[in-house]
Amino acid sequence: MARAATTTDAFNAVAEPRRRQIVDVLARGERPVNDLVAQLGVAQPQVSKHLRVLREVGVVEVRGDGRRRLYRLNGQALKPIHDWVRAYEQTWSERFDELDVVLDELKEKEEGHDGDR
Amino acid sequence: MTVTGSRKATVTLPSDTQILITREFVAPRDLVWKAWTTPELVRRWWHANRGEMTVCEIDLRVGGKWRYAMNAEGFGEVGFHGEYREIQPFERLVSTEVYEGIPDAEANAALDTLTLTEDGGRTLMTVLVEHATKEGRDAHIESGMEDGMQDAMDLLEEVAGSLR
Numbered sequence: 001m002a003r004a005a006t007t008t009d010a011f012n013a014v015a016e017p018r019r020r021q022i023v024d025v026l027a028r029g030e031r032p033v034n035d036l037v038a039q040l041g042v043a044q045p046q047v048s049k050h051l052r053v054l055r056e057v058g059v060v061e062v063r064g065d066g067r068r069r070l071y072r073l074n075g076q077a078l079k080p081i082h083d084w085v086r087a088y089e090q091t092w093s094e095r096f097d098e099l100d101v102v103l104d105e106l107k108e109k110e111e112g113h114d115g116d117r
Numbered sequence: 118m119t120v121t122g123s124r125k126a127t128v129t130l131p132s133d134t135q136i137l138i139t140r141e142f143v144a145p146r147d148l149v150w151k152a153w154t155t156p157e158l159v160r161r162w163w164h165a166n167r168g169e170m171t172v173c174e175i176d177l178r179v180g181g182k183w184r185y186a187m188n189a190e191g192f193g194e195v196g197f198h199g200e201y202r203e204i205q206p207f208e209r210l211v212s213t214e215v216y217e218g219i220p221d222a223e224a225n226a227a228l229d230t231l232t233l234t235e236d237g238g239r240t241l242m243t244v245l246v247e248h249a250t251k252e253g254r255d256a257h258i259e260s261g262m263e264d265g266m267q268d269a270m271d272l273l274e275e276v277a278g279s280l281r
Binding site for chain 2: 104
């Protein structure tokens with residue numbers, strides 16, 4: 001079970017840069033594997049291997065459409081990652097809201113000093 | 118896709134060792150630079166409403182040091198410091214950043230790159246935080262988690278109070 005570590009959760013699954021690329025492409029909509037191969041410029045067996053890992057952790061889902069298999073993103077599976085980063089993002093959001101106030105004041109002062117800016 | 122004019126900060130993880138913070142400001146970039154590098158001004162926004170900023174030292178020259186500290190409500194003193202590595206006024210600022218609250222702090226220093234791009238009176242800011250290891254990066258994100266938790270607690274207290 002040497003490769004179990006890469007498939008245990010969404011964090012590990014998207015730690016691999018190629019898999020993040022796949023997630024980015026699928027974020028724009030459902031795609032057959034051939035589209036992913038063309039967009040990433042990676043051989044199909046490689047893409048299929050990555051898709052398998054992403055499916056195992058539920059980040060990617062697949063459905064049949066005639067003879068094609070279409071892959072799509074399951075945003076819910078990425079939520080733990082989102083939540084983890086969100087608290088950090090919240091701190092910066094509040095920091096920047098305060099910075100907006102400072103900037104508004106600086107702008108007013110500048111306009112007061114040189115009106116032709 | 119991102120809505121133009123959105124003033125929300127976004128945080129993404131471009132790789133295992135990086136954090137990317139982006140935000141747009143409705144102000145020219147010389148003013149954003151000024152607010153970012155002038156101690157009296159930094160003191161007014163860096164606290165993020167989480168307490169009082171107790172130290173704000175900026176020696177803005179290559180090799181110069183900076184240190185920020187605040188007394189975070191319910192959490193105590195948190196400090197950060199570093200050294201300026203590259204300065205291109207109004208455009209780009211590269212510095213190291215040490216979060217003093219973790220063991221082996223100096224060894225886990227990050228390299229921060231601020232870039233400011235102006236377009237039609239608006240300024241796009243990006244801050245790229247690069248760590249040497251994934252563990253260092255993750256600890257950095259969790260330094261924000263404490264604040265977030267604190268926020269949630271405050272909110273809970275407020276809500277609970279209003280129910281009385």
